[in-house]
Amino acid sequence: MASVVSKPSRAAGSWFRQFADRLSATVRRPRPRLRPYRHAAGLAAVTLLGAWLGLLVVGNVRTPVGPVDTTMTLRPSLTGGTKINVSPLGALELHSHTAPLRLDVDVDQLDQERATALVDHPERIEGLEDEISGDVRAGALDLGLRSAVAVLTGSCALALAVYRRPRTALAAGGLSLALLVTCGATAAATWNPKSVLEPRFSGLLASAPSVVGNARSIATEFDVYQKELARLVTNVTKLYDAASTLPAYQPDPSTTRVLHVSDIHLNPAAWHIIRSLVEQYKIDVIIDTGDTMDHGTAPENGFLEPIPDLGAPYVWVRGNHDSETTQQALQELADERGSQVHVLDKGEPVNVAGLRISGWGDPQFTPDRSVAPEGDPAERAEGRKLAETLRAQRDAGTPVDIAVGHNPVLAEQTDGLVPLALAGHTHNRSTRVLPHRTRLMIEGSTGGSGLRAVEGETPDKVQASVLYLDRDSDRLQAWDEINLGGLGLSKAEVSRHLPEEIKPGSSPSPSPSSSSPTGTSPATGR
Numbered sequence: 001m002a003s004v005v006s007k008p009s010r011a012a013g014s015w016f017r018q019f020a021d022r023l024s025a026t027v028r029r030p031r032p033r034l035r036p037y038r039h040a041a042g043l044a045a046v047t048l049l050g051a052w053l054g055l056l057v058v059g060n061v062r063t064p065v066g067p068v069d070t071t072m073t074l075r076p077s078l079t080g081g082t083k084i085n086v087s088p089l090g091a092l093e094l095h096s097h098t099a100p101l102r103l104d105v106d107v108d109q110l111d112q113e114r115a116t117a118l119v120d121h122p123e124r125i126e127g128l129e130d131e132i133s134g135d136v137r138a139g140a141l142d143l144g145l146r147s148a149v150a151v152l153t154g155s156c157a158l159a160l161a162v163y164r165r166p167r168t169a170l171a172a173g174g175l176s177l178a179l180l181v182t183c184g185a186t187a188a189a190t191w192n193p194k195s196v197l198e199p200r201f202s203g204l205l206a207s208a209p210s211v212v213g214n215a216r217s218i219a220t221e222f223d224v225y226q227k228e229l230a231r232l233v234t235n236v237t238k239l240y241d242a243a244s245t246l247p248a249y250q251p252d253p254s255t256t257r258v259l260h261v262s263d264i265h266l267n268p269a270a271w272h273i274i275r276s277l278v279e280q281y282k283i284d285v286i287i288d289t290g291d292t293m294d295h296g297t298a299p300e301n302g303f304l305e306p307i308p309d310l311g312a313p314y315v316w317v318r319g320n321h322d323s324e325t326t327q328q329a330l331q332e333l334a335d336e337r338g339s340q341v342h343v344l345d346k347g348e349p350v351n352v353a354g355l356r357i358s359g360w361g362d363p364q365f366t367p368d369r370s371v372a373p374e375g376d377p378a379e380r381a382e383g384r385k386l387a388e389t390l391r392a393q394r395d396a397g398t399p400v401d402i403a404v405g406h407n408p409v410l411a412e413q414t415d416g417l418v419p420l421a422l423a424g425h426t427h428n429r430s431t432r433v434l435p436h437r438t439r440l441m442i443e444g445s446t447g448g449s450g451l452r453a454v455e456g457e458t459p460d461k462v463q464a465s466v467l468y469l470d471r472d473s474d475r476l477q478a479w480d481e482i483n484l485g486g487l488g489l490s491k492a493e494v495s496r497h498l499p500e501e502i503k504p505g506s507s508p509s510p511s512p513s514s515s516s517p518t519g520t521s522p523a524t525g526r
Contacts, residue, residue: 046162047155047172051179052076054154059147062108063139069108072143077102080187099187144184151176255477256353257281258467259312260443262289262406262424265321267447271306273462273484274446278311281466281480284353286312289424289443290319290406293326295367301329308337313352317344318361319406319425320373327361347389349400355474358393358418359404360386376409383413390417401474408442415440420467420476429463429481431497439476439499441465448484 060073082096082103096103152173159172259277264270277283293300307314307330318327327343334341342350344359351357363382366373386403393400394417403421405411411423416436422443429444444463462484468477481495 043159043163043168043172044175046159047175047179050155050158050172051151051176052154053158054150054152055147057150057154059143059150061139061142061146063135063142065135065139070139071106071108072139073104073106074143074147075102075104076100080190096192097187098190099183101183101187148177148180151180254471256355256469256471256474257284258353258355258402258469259283259286260289260422260441260465260467261286261446262443263291263319263427263445263449264288264447265291265445265449266294266300266303267462268303270447270462271310273464275310277464277466277482283312283466285355286310286314287357287402287404287422288314288316289404289422290317290362291321291424292316292319293322296321296323296326296365297367298325298329301326304330304333308333308340313340313342315342315344315350315352315357315359315404317359317404317406320362320364320366322362323365323367344404347386349389349393349398354471355401355469356393356398357402357404358386358390358400360410362406362410364407379407379409380413383410386410387413387417390414401469403438408440411440414438419474420469427460429465431479433500441467441479 055074055076060071062069062071064070077100080097080099080102082094082105083091084094085091085104085106155176156169156173160166160169163169259274259281261270261274274286278286292304304326307316316330327345330341331343334343339352342352342357344350344357345361347358347360349356349358360382363378364374383405386405390400390403400418401420403411403414403418405414405421405423407425408423411421412434414421415434415438418438421434421438421440423440424443424445426442427445427449429442431439431441433439443465445460446462446464448462449460464482466480466482468479469475470477476499478496478498481497483493483495
Protein backbone atom coordinates (compact mmCIF):
# COMPACT_ATOMS: atom_id res chain seq x y z
CA MET A 1 0.00 0.00 0.00
CA ALA A 2 1.43 3.31 -0.99
CA SER A 3 2.06 5.91 1.71
CA VAL A 4 3.41 9.47 1.74
CA VAL A 5 5.73 10.72 4.50
CA SER A 6 5.86 14.38 5.45
CA LYS A 7 9.33 15.98 5.23
CA PRO A 8 10.75 18.47 7.76
CA SER A 9 11.09 21.96 6.39
CA ARG A 10 14.37 23.89 6.34
CA ALA A 11 13.04 26.14 9.08
CA ALA A 12 12.32 23.14 11.30
CA GLY A 13 15.83 21.79 10.65
CA SER A 14 17.44 25.13 11.46
CA TRP A 15 15.42 25.41 14.67
CA PHE A 16 16.43 21.87 15.63
CA ARG A 17 20.15 22.64 15.16
CA GLN A 18 19.94 25.84 17.20
CA PHE A 19 18.03 24.06 19.95
CA ALA A 20 20.57 21.22 20.06
CA ASP A 21 23.52 23.64 20.18
CA ARG A 22 22.01 25.52 23.12
CA LEU A 23 21.15 22.30 24.93
CA SER A 24 24.67 20.96 24.28
CA ALA A 25 26.25 24.12 25.61
CA THR A 26 24.16 23.84 28.76
CA VAL A 27 25.01 20.17 29.30
CA ARG A 28 28.73 20.63 28.54
CA ARG A 29 29.13 23.74 30.69
CA PRO A 30 32.06 23.13 33.15
CA ARG A 31 30.69 21.87 36.45
CA PRO A 32 31.45 19.19 39.03
CA ARG A 33 31.16 15.64 37.79
CA LEU A 34 27.50 14.60 37.56
CA ARG A 35 26.28 11.73 39.64
CA PRO A 36 25.23 8.63 37.63
CA TYR A 37 21.50 9.07 38.32
CA ARG A 38 21.62 12.67 37.06
CA HIS A 39 23.36 11.53 33.92
CA ALA A 40 20.72 8.84 33.40
CA ALA A 41 17.92 11.34 33.99
CA GLY A 42 19.45 13.72 31.48
CA LEU A 43 19.84 10.95 28.90
CA ALA A 44 16.23 9.88 29.45
CA ALA A 45 15.02 13.45 29.00
CA VAL A 46 17.04 13.87 25.78
CA THR A 47 15.77 10.49 24.54
CA LEU A 48 12.12 11.33 25.19
CA LEU A 49 12.45 14.78 23.65
CA GLY A 50 14.22 13.44 20.58
CA ALA A 51 11.67 10.67 20.15
CA TRP A 52 8.82 13.19 20.42
CA LEU A 53 10.46 15.49 17.86
CA GLY A 54 10.98 12.55 15.53
CA LEU A 55 7.32 11.57 15.76
CA LEU A 56 6.27 15.18 15.26
CA VAL A 57 8.35 15.65 12.11
CA VAL A 58 8.15 12.32 10.26
CA GLY A 59 6.03 9.98 12.39
CA ASN A 60 2.89 9.85 10.26
CA VAL A 61 1.62 8.05 7.18
CA ARG A 62 -1.07 8.82 4.63
CA THR A 63 -3.06 5.75 3.73
CA PRO A 64 -6.45 5.00 2.15
CA VAL A 65 -9.07 3.32 4.33
CA GLY A 66 -11.95 2.18 2.17
CA PRO A 67 -13.21 5.17 0.15
CA VAL A 68 -11.47 7.83 2.29
CA ASP A 69 -7.88 9.10 2.47
CA THR A 70 -6.51 9.34 6.00
CA THR A 71 -3.39 10.46 7.86
CA MET A 72 -2.38 8.28 10.83
CA THR A 73 -0.13 9.68 13.55
CA LEU A 74 1.14 8.51 16.96
CA ARG A 75 1.23 11.18 19.68
CA PRO A 76 2.48 11.08 23.29
CA SER A 77 -0.48 10.97 25.66
CA LEU A 78 -1.21 10.35 29.34
CA THR A 79 -4.50 8.57 28.64
CA GLY A 80 -3.97 6.82 25.28
CA GLY A 81 -7.03 6.12 23.14
CA THR A 82 -7.85 6.95 19.52
CA LYS A 83 -9.00 10.29 18.13
CA ILE A 84 -10.63 10.44 14.70
CA ASN A 85 -10.77 13.95 13.23
CA VAL A 86 -13.41 14.51 10.54
CA SER A 87 -12.74 18.07 9.48
CA PRO A 88 -14.72 20.35 9.47
CA LEU A 89 -17.46 18.37 11.22
CA GLY A 90 -15.54 17.66 14.41
CA ALA A 91 -14.01 14.59 16.03
CA LEU A 92 -14.84 11.45 17.93
CA GLU A 93 -12.68 9.88 20.63
CA LEU A 94 -12.50 6.16 21.41
CA HIS A 95 -11.17 4.68 24.65
CA SER A 96 -9.48 2.00 22.57
CA HIS A 97 -6.39 1.39 24.76
CA THR A 98 -4.49 2.59 27.79
CA ALA A 99 -0.89 3.53 27.00
CA PRO A 100 1.26 6.68 26.82
CA LEU A 101 0.60 6.85 23.06
CA ARG A 102 -2.53 8.11 21.30
CA LEU A 103 -3.48 7.24 17.73
CA ASP A 104 -4.71 10.24 15.72
CA VAL A 105 -6.55 9.51 12.48
CA ASP A 106 -7.31 12.53 10.29
CA VAL A 107 -9.91 11.91 7.59
CA ASP A 108 -8.47 14.12 4.86
CA GLN A 109 -10.97 13.65 2.05
CA LEU A 110 -13.40 11.30 0.39
CA ASP A 111 -11.93 9.71 -2.72
CA GLN A 112 -14.61 10.52 -5.27
CA GLU A 113 -13.61 7.75 -7.68
CA ARG A 114 -13.65 5.01 -5.03
CA ALA A 115 -16.85 6.31 -3.44
CA THR A 116 -18.59 6.50 -6.82
CA ALA A 117 -17.47 2.97 -7.65
CA LEU A 118 -18.92 1.77 -4.34
CA VAL A 119 -22.24 3.50 -5.02
CA ASP A 120 -22.40 2.25 -8.61
CA HIS A 121 -21.53 -1.32 -7.55
CA PRO A 122 -23.18 -1.79 -4.15
CA GLU A 123 -22.40 -5.50 -4.19
CA ARG A 124 -18.89 -4.48 -3.16
CA ILE A 125 -20.28 -3.53 0.26
CA GLU A 126 -20.16 -7.22 1.09
CA GLY A 127 -16.37 -7.15 1.12
CA LEU A 128 -16.01 -3.60 2.40
CA GLU A 129 -15.56 -4.63 6.03
CA ASP A 130 -12.68 -6.95 5.16
CA GLU A 131 -11.19 -4.30 2.88
CA ILE A 132 -11.31 -1.63 5.58
CA SER A 133 -9.85 -4.04 8.16
CA GLY A 134 -7.01 -4.83 5.77
CA ASP A 135 -6.42 -1.13 5.09
CA VAL A 136 -6.30 -0.35 8.81
CA ARG A 137 -3.91 -3.24 9.53
CA ALA A 138 -1.62 -2.24 6.68
CA GLY A 139 -1.72 1.41 7.73
CA ALA A 140 -1.03 0.52 11.37
CA LEU A 141 1.91 -1.70 10.39
CA ASP A 142 3.33 1.03 8.18
CA LEU A 143 2.79 3.57 10.96
CA GLY A 144 4.52 1.30 13.49
CA LEU A 145 7.59 0.91 11.28
CA ARG A 146 7.60 4.61 10.44
CA SER A 147 7.28 5.53 14.12
CA ALA A 148 10.13 3.20 15.06
CA VAL A 149 12.39 4.89 12.51
CA ALA A 150 11.18 8.31 13.65
CA VAL A 151 11.87 7.82 17.37
CA LEU A 152 15.20 6.08 16.67
CA THR A 153 16.37 8.84 14.36
CA GLY A 154 15.09 11.65 16.55
CA SER A 155 16.57 10.36 19.80
CA CYS A 156 19.93 9.42 18.24
CA ALA A 157 20.24 12.75 16.44
CA LEU A 158 19.42 14.83 19.52
CA ALA A 159 21.67 12.74 21.82
CA LEU A 160 24.55 13.01 19.36
CA ALA A 161 24.05 16.77 19.04
CA VAL A 162 23.94 17.20 22.84
CA TYR A 163 26.59 14.74 24.09
CA ARG A 164 28.82 14.50 20.99
CA ARG A 165 29.37 10.80 21.76
CA PRO A 166 28.22 8.10 19.27
CA ARG A 167 27.94 5.52 22.05
CA THR A 168 25.59 7.74 24.05
CA ALA A 169 23.58 8.42 20.90
CA LEU A 170 23.19 4.68 20.29
CA ALA A 171 22.13 4.19 23.90
CA ALA A 172 19.47 6.86 23.45
CA GLY A 173 18.27 5.12 20.29
CA GLY A 174 18.03 1.76 22.03
CA LEU A 175 16.15 3.31 24.94
CA SER A 176 13.66 5.00 22.59
CA LEU A 177 12.97 1.74 20.77
CA ALA A 178 12.48 -0.07 24.07
CA LEU A 179 10.02 2.59 25.17
CA LEU A 180 8.09 2.36 21.88
CA VAL A 181 7.88 -1.44 22.07
CA THR A 182 6.71 -1.23 25.69
CA CYS A 183 4.05 1.31 24.75
CA GLY A 184 2.92 -0.88 21.85
CA ALA A 185 2.72 -3.97 24.06
CA THR A 186 0.72 -2.04 26.65
CA ALA A 187 -1.68 -0.79 24.00
CA ALA A 188 -2.13 -4.33 22.64
CA ALA A 189 -2.73 -5.73 26.11
CA THR A 190 -5.35 -3.11 26.95
CA TRP A 191 -6.97 -3.00 23.49
CA ASN A 192 -10.76 -2.59 23.70
CA PRO A 193 -12.47 -3.44 20.38
CA LYS A 194 -15.89 -2.49 21.81
CA SER A 195 -14.81 1.13 22.28
CA VAL A 196 -16.32 1.95 18.88
CA LEU A 197 -19.77 1.42 20.42
CA GLU A 198 -19.23 4.21 22.95
CA PRO A 199 -17.49 7.10 21.18
CA ARG A 200 -17.33 10.63 22.54
CA PHE A 201 -18.30 13.22 19.95
CA SER A 202 -17.14 16.84 19.64
CA GLY A 203 -17.78 19.70 17.23
CA LEU A 204 -20.73 19.33 14.89
CA LEU A 205 -20.50 15.57 15.41
CA ALA A 206 -21.67 16.14 18.98
CA SER A 207 -25.20 16.04 17.56
CA ALA A 208 -24.67 12.56 16.09
CA PRO A 209 -26.15 10.58 19.01
CA SER A 210 -29.28 12.74 19.08
CA VAL A 211 -29.70 12.52 15.33
CA VAL A 212 -29.10 8.85 14.64
CA GLY A 213 -29.68 7.37 18.08
CA ASN A 214 -27.45 5.67 20.59
CA ALA A 215 -24.36 4.22 18.93
CA ARG A 216 -24.66 0.95 20.83
CA SER A 217 -28.27 0.36 19.80
CA ILE A 218 -27.49 1.16 16.17
CA ALA A 219 -24.64 -1.35 16.14
CA THR A 220 -26.90 -3.93 17.77
CA GLU A 221 -29.72 -3.34 15.32
CA PHE A 222 -27.34 -3.46 12.39
CA ASP A 223 -26.22 -6.92 13.48
CA VAL A 224 -29.85 -8.00 13.29
CA TYR A 225 -29.92 -7.08 9.61
CA GLN A 226 -26.45 -8.34 8.78
CA LYS A 227 -27.57 -11.66 7.26
CA GLU A 228 -30.38 -10.08 5.28
CA LEU A 229 -28.07 -7.28 4.16
CA ALA A 230 -25.46 -9.77 2.97
CA ARG A 231 -28.12 -11.56 0.96
CA LEU A 232 -29.31 -8.29 -0.51
CA VAL A 233 -25.94 -6.88 -1.55
CA THR A 234 -25.06 -10.14 -3.31
CA ASN A 235 -27.64 -9.18 -5.90
CA VAL A 236 -28.31 -5.59 -4.89
CA THR A 237 -28.94 -4.56 -8.46
CA LYS A 238 -32.14 -6.56 -8.18
CA LEU A 239 -33.35 -3.98 -5.69
CA TYR A 240 -32.28 -1.05 -7.82
CA ASP A 241 -33.81 -2.61 -10.90
CA ALA A 242 -36.95 -3.82 -9.13
CA ALA A 243 -38.77 -0.79 -10.45
CA SER A 244 -38.11 -1.97 -13.99
CA THR A 245 -40.35 -5.01 -13.36
CA LEU A 246 -43.16 -3.09 -11.68
CA PRO A 247 -46.48 -2.95 -13.52
CA ALA A 248 -46.47 0.49 -15.11
CA TYR A 249 -49.41 2.73 -15.77
CA GLN A 250 -49.83 3.09 -19.53
CA PRO A 251 -50.52 6.78 -20.09
CA ASP A 252 -51.97 8.09 -23.29
CA PRO A 253 -50.23 10.97 -25.10
CA SER A 254 -52.19 13.55 -23.11
CA THR A 255 -50.73 12.47 -19.74
CA THR A 256 -47.91 14.20 -17.88
CA ARG A 257 -45.93 11.92 -15.54
CA VAL A 258 -44.56 13.38 -12.29
CA LEU A 259 -42.29 11.47 -9.89
CA HIS A 260 -42.76 12.67 -6.29
CA VAL A 261 -39.80 11.96 -3.97
CA SER A 262 -38.88 13.31 -0.54
CA ASP A 263 -36.69 12.95 2.55
CA ILE A 264 -33.74 11.21 0.88
CA HIS A 265 -31.48 12.00 3.87
CA LEU A 266 -28.14 11.31 2.17
CA ASN A 267 -29.00 7.79 0.99
CA PRO A 268 -27.06 7.32 -2.29
CA ALA A 269 -29.24 4.33 -3.23
CA ALA A 270 -32.08 6.81 -3.80
CA TRP A 271 -30.42 8.16 -6.96
CA HIS A 272 -30.32 4.67 -8.52
CA ILE A 273 -33.94 4.04 -7.64
CA ILE A 274 -35.06 7.41 -9.00
CA ARG A 275 -33.13 6.89 -12.23
CA SER A 276 -34.74 3.47 -12.67
CA LEU A 277 -38.23 4.88 -12.08
CA VAL A 278 -37.60 7.72 -14.53
CA GLU A 279 -36.64 5.24 -17.23
CA GLN A 280 -39.45 2.77 -16.54
CA TYR A 281 -42.28 5.27 -16.17
CA LYS A 282 -40.95 7.77 -18.73
CA ILE A 283 -41.13 10.53 -16.14
CA ASP A 284 -41.51 14.11 -17.40
CA VAL A 285 -40.51 15.88 -14.16
CA ILE A 286 -39.22 14.93 -10.69
CA ILE A 287 -40.50 16.93 -7.70
CA ASP A 288 -38.47 16.62 -4.49
CA THR A 289 -40.16 18.01 -1.37
CA GLY A 290 -36.93 18.40 0.60
CA ASP A 291 -34.70 16.98 3.35
CA THR A 292 -32.21 15.75 0.80
CA MET A 293 -29.48 16.28 3.42
CA ASP A 294 -29.06 15.40 7.09
CA HIS A 295 -27.11 18.35 8.53
CA GLY A 296 -27.02 20.77 5.60
CA THR A 297 -23.24 21.21 5.83
CA ALA A 298 -21.03 22.19 2.90
CA PRO A 299 -19.22 18.78 2.83
CA GLU A 300 -22.58 17.16 2.06
CA ASN A 301 -23.03 19.19 -1.13
CA GLY A 302 -21.20 16.64 -3.25
CA PHE A 303 -24.19 14.36 -2.69
CA LEU A 304 -26.21 16.58 -5.06
CA GLU A 305 -24.02 16.02 -8.11
CA PRO A 306 -26.05 13.12 -9.65
CA ILE A 307 -29.24 15.24 -9.83
CA PRO A 308 -28.74 16.75 -13.31
CA ASP A 309 -28.19 13.27 -14.77
CA LEU A 310 -31.31 11.52 -13.44
CA GLY A 311 -33.01 11.69 -16.83
CA ALA A 312 -35.74 14.27 -16.11
CA PRO A 313 -35.99 17.90 -14.89
CA TYR A 314 -35.59 18.08 -11.11
CA VAL A 315 -37.72 20.52 -9.08
CA TRP A 316 -36.63 20.92 -5.45
CA VAL A 317 -37.76 22.77 -2.32
CA ARG A 318 -35.76 23.21 0.87
CA GLY A 319 -36.56 21.01 3.90
CA ASN A 320 -35.75 21.54 7.57
CA HIS A 321 -32.54 19.44 7.21
CA ASP A 322 -31.46 21.45 4.16
CA SER A 323 -29.58 24.67 4.82
CA GLU A 324 -29.19 27.85 2.79
CA THR A 325 -25.79 26.39 1.86
CA THR A 326 -27.58 23.35 0.43
CA GLN A 327 -29.96 25.55 -1.53
CA GLN A 328 -27.11 27.67 -2.89
CA ALA A 329 -25.24 24.55 -4.04
CA LEU A 330 -28.33 23.29 -5.86
CA GLN A 331 -28.91 26.73 -7.37
CA GLU A 332 -25.37 26.62 -8.74
CA LEU A 333 -26.22 23.27 -10.35
CA ALA A 334 -29.34 24.89 -11.78
CA ASP A 335 -27.28 27.75 -13.22
CA GLU A 336 -24.88 25.26 -14.79
CA ARG A 337 -27.44 22.79 -16.16
CA GLY A 338 -30.31 25.15 -17.04
CA SER A 339 -33.68 23.46 -17.48
CA GLN A 340 -32.63 20.22 -15.71
CA VAL A 341 -32.65 21.69 -12.16
CA HIS A 342 -35.12 24.12 -10.58
CA VAL A 343 -35.02 25.50 -7.02
CA LEU A 344 -38.36 26.65 -5.58
CA ASP A 345 -38.58 29.40 -2.96
CA LYS A 346 -40.55 32.53 -2.08
CA GLY A 347 -43.41 31.45 -4.34
CA GLU A 348 -41.56 32.15 -7.59
CA PRO A 349 -43.25 29.85 -10.15
CA VAL A 350 -41.42 27.74 -12.72
CA ASN A 351 -42.79 26.17 -15.89
CA VAL A 352 -41.65 22.57 -16.36
CA ALA A 353 -43.14 19.87 -18.61
CA GLY A 354 -46.23 21.98 -19.24
CA LEU A 355 -46.86 22.44 -15.50
CA ARG A 356 -46.70 25.66 -13.51
CA ILE A 357 -45.13 24.84 -10.12
CA SER A 358 -44.57 27.11 -7.13
CA GLY A 359 -43.04 26.47 -3.72
CA TRP A 360 -41.65 27.92 -0.49
CA GLY A 361 -38.57 26.68 1.38
CA ASP A 362 -39.00 25.46 4.93
CA PRO A 363 -38.65 28.39 7.37
CA GLN A 364 -37.00 26.18 9.99
CA PHE A 365 -33.50 24.70 9.87
CA THR A 366 -33.18 21.93 12.43
CA PRO A 367 -30.18 19.78 11.46
CA ASP A 368 -30.17 18.03 14.85
CA ARG A 369 -32.11 17.84 18.07
CA SER A 370 -29.98 20.52 19.74
CA VAL A 371 -31.89 23.11 17.69
CA ALA A 372 -35.32 23.87 19.12
CA PRO A 373 -37.91 23.96 16.31
CA GLU A 374 -40.25 26.94 16.12
CA GLY A 375 -43.16 24.60 15.44
CA ASP A 376 -46.34 24.96 13.40
CA PRO A 377 -46.80 28.74 13.80
CA ALA A 378 -43.70 29.42 11.72
CA GLU A 379 -44.88 26.96 9.05
CA ARG A 380 -48.36 28.51 8.89
CA ALA A 381 -46.95 32.03 8.60
CA GLU A 382 -44.73 31.10 5.63
CA GLY A 383 -47.54 29.04 4.13
CA ARG A 384 -49.79 32.09 4.13
CA LYS A 385 -47.08 34.00 2.27
CA LEU A 386 -47.01 31.25 -0.35
CA ALA A 387 -50.79 31.47 -0.58
CA GLU A 388 -50.53 35.20 -1.26
CA THR A 389 -48.21 34.59 -4.21
CA LEU A 390 -50.55 31.90 -5.56
CA ARG A 391 -53.52 34.26 -5.27
CA ALA A 392 -51.57 36.93 -7.14
CA GLN A 393 -50.72 34.45 -9.91
CA ARG A 394 -54.35 33.41 -10.21
CA ASP A 395 -55.53 37.02 -10.39
CA ALA A 396 -52.94 37.71 -13.09
CA GLY A 397 -54.38 34.91 -15.24
CA THR A 398 -51.38 32.57 -14.74
CA PRO A 399 -52.63 30.09 -12.11
CA VAL A 400 -50.26 27.58 -10.53
CA ASP A 401 -50.93 23.86 -11.02
CA ILE A 402 -48.88 22.42 -8.12
CA ALA A 403 -47.83 24.02 -4.82
CA VAL A 404 -44.80 22.49 -3.12
CA GLY A 405 -43.64 22.71 0.51
CA HIS A 406 -41.66 20.40 2.77
CA ASN A 407 -43.84 20.56 5.88
CA PRO A 408 -47.51 19.60 5.36
CA VAL A 409 -48.56 22.41 7.70
CA LEU A 410 -47.06 24.94 5.28
CA ALA A 411 -48.56 23.24 2.23
CA GLU A 412 -52.04 23.16 3.81
CA GLN A 413 -52.21 26.96 3.62
CA THR A 414 -52.55 26.73 -0.18
CA ASP A 415 -55.97 25.07 0.07
CA GLY A 416 -58.37 26.38 -2.56
CA LEU A 417 -55.65 28.09 -4.60
CA VAL A 418 -54.21 25.05 -6.43
CA PRO A 419 -55.64 21.65 -7.37
CA LEU A 420 -52.64 19.78 -5.99
CA ALA A 421 -50.16 20.39 -3.13
CA LEU A 422 -47.12 18.20 -2.40
CA ALA A 423 -45.20 17.79 0.88
CA GLY A 424 -42.98 15.37 2.82
CA HIS A 425 -41.34 15.68 6.25
CA THR A 426 -43.37 13.07 8.16
CA HIS A 427 -41.73 9.99 6.57
CA ASN A 428 -45.27 8.61 6.30
CA ARG A 429 -47.12 8.65 3.00
CA SER A 430 -50.71 9.94 3.02
CA THR A 431 -53.16 11.81 0.80
CA ARG A 432 -56.30 13.75 1.61
CA VAL A 433 -58.56 16.37 0.09
CA LEU A 434 -58.56 19.64 2.07
CA PRO A 435 -61.81 21.56 2.82
CA HIS A 436 -61.47 23.77 -0.28
CA ARG A 437 -60.81 20.84 -2.63
CA THR A 438 -57.05 21.00 -2.85
CA ARG A 439 -55.56 17.51 -2.72
CA LEU A 440 -52.56 17.32 -0.35
CA MET A 441 -50.17 14.43 -1.08
CA ILE A 442 -47.49 13.69 1.53
CA GLU A 443 -44.65 11.42 0.42
CA GLY A 444 -42.70 9.00 2.61
CA SER A 445 -38.90 8.75 2.67
CA THR A 446 -37.33 7.95 -0.70
CA GLY A 447 -34.07 7.40 1.20
CA GLY A 448 -35.62 4.91 3.61
CA SER A 449 -35.06 7.61 6.28
CA GLY A 450 -31.28 7.50 5.73
CA LEU A 451 -29.29 6.55 8.85
CA ARG A 452 -32.53 6.32 10.79
CA ALA A 453 -33.30 3.08 8.92
CA VAL A 454 -31.61 1.08 11.68
CA GLU A 455 -33.22 2.79 14.67
CA GLY A 456 -36.50 0.87 14.74
CA GLU A 457 -37.36 -2.79 14.93
CA THR A 458 -37.79 -2.99 11.15
CA PRO A 459 -36.15 -0.98 8.36
CA ASP A 460 -38.00 1.99 6.91
CA LYS A 461 -39.40 1.49 3.44
CA VAL A 462 -38.13 3.37 0.42
CA GLN A 463 -41.12 5.22 -0.99
CA ALA A 464 -41.94 7.27 -4.09
CA SER A 465 -45.06 8.03 -6.11
CA VAL A 466 -45.78 8.45 -9.80
CA LEU A 467 -48.53 11.01 -10.50
CA TYR A 468 -50.42 11.09 -13.80
CA LEU A 469 -51.85 14.47 -14.79
CA ASP A 470 -53.98 15.34 -17.79
CA ARG A 471 -51.82 17.36 -20.15
CA ASP A 472 -54.67 19.71 -21.09
CA SER A 473 -56.26 20.39 -17.69
CA ASP A 474 -53.18 19.56 -15.54
CA ARG A 475 -55.53 17.71 -13.16
CA LEU A 476 -54.55 14.54 -11.33
CA GLN A 477 -55.88 11.44 -13.09
CA ALA A 478 -54.22 8.62 -11.11
CA TRP A 479 -51.15 7.81 -9.09
CA ASP A 480 -49.00 4.79 -8.30
CA GLU A 481 -47.52 4.35 -4.82
CA ILE A 482 -44.19 2.49 -4.98
CA ASN A 483 -42.68 0.79 -1.93
CA LEU A 484 -39.27 -0.86 -1.85
CA GLY A 485 -38.13 -2.86 1.18
CA GLY A 486 -35.67 -0.99 3.38
CA LEU A 487 -32.23 -2.05 4.61
CA GLY A 488 -31.82 -5.80 4.23
CA LEU A 489 -35.17 -6.32 2.50
CA SER A 490 -35.64 -6.69 -1.25
CA LYS A 491 -39.43 -6.74 -1.58
CA ALA A 492 -40.99 -4.22 -3.95
CA GLU A 493 -44.65 -3.41 -4.55
CA VAL A 494 -46.77 -0.86 -6.38
CA SER A 495 -50.40 0.07 -5.79
CA ARG A 496 -52.75 1.95 -8.14
CA HIS A 497 -55.03 4.75 -6.92
CA LEU A 498 -57.62 6.94 -8.63
CA PRO A 499 -59.11 10.17 -7.30
CA GLU A 500 -62.58 9.89 -5.78
CA GLU A 501 -64.13 11.94 -8.55
CA ILE A 502 -63.23 9.27 -11.11
CA LYS A 503 -65.88 6.58 -11.12
CA PRO A 504 -64.85 3.12 -9.92
CA GLY A 505 -64.03 0.78 -12.74
CA SER A 506 -63.02 3.56 -15.12
CA SER A 507 -59.51 4.59 -15.96
CA PRO A 508 -58.24 7.80 -17.51
CA SER A 509 -56.16 5.74 -19.89
CA PRO A 510 -55.58 2.06 -20.69
CA SER A 511 -53.84 0.09 -17.96
CA PRO A 512 -53.10 -3.57 -18.56
CA SER A 513 -51.74 -4.00 -15.03
CA SER A 514 -54.92 -3.18 -13.10
CA SER A 515 -58.62 -3.65 -13.53
CA SER A 516 -59.81 -1.87 -10.40
CA PRO A 517 -59.32 1.62 -8.97
CA THR A 518 -56.83 0.37 -6.44
CA GLY A 519 -54.63 -2.67 -6.83
CA THR A 520 -51.41 -3.99 -5.39
CA SER A 521 -48.82 -5.97 -7.29
CA PRO A 522 -45.68 -7.25 -5.61
CA ALA A 523 -42.34 -7.73 -7.29
CA THR A 524 -39.53 -9.29 -5.33
CA GLY A 525 -35.81 -9.41 -5.98
CA ARG A 526 -33.61 -11.93 -4.22
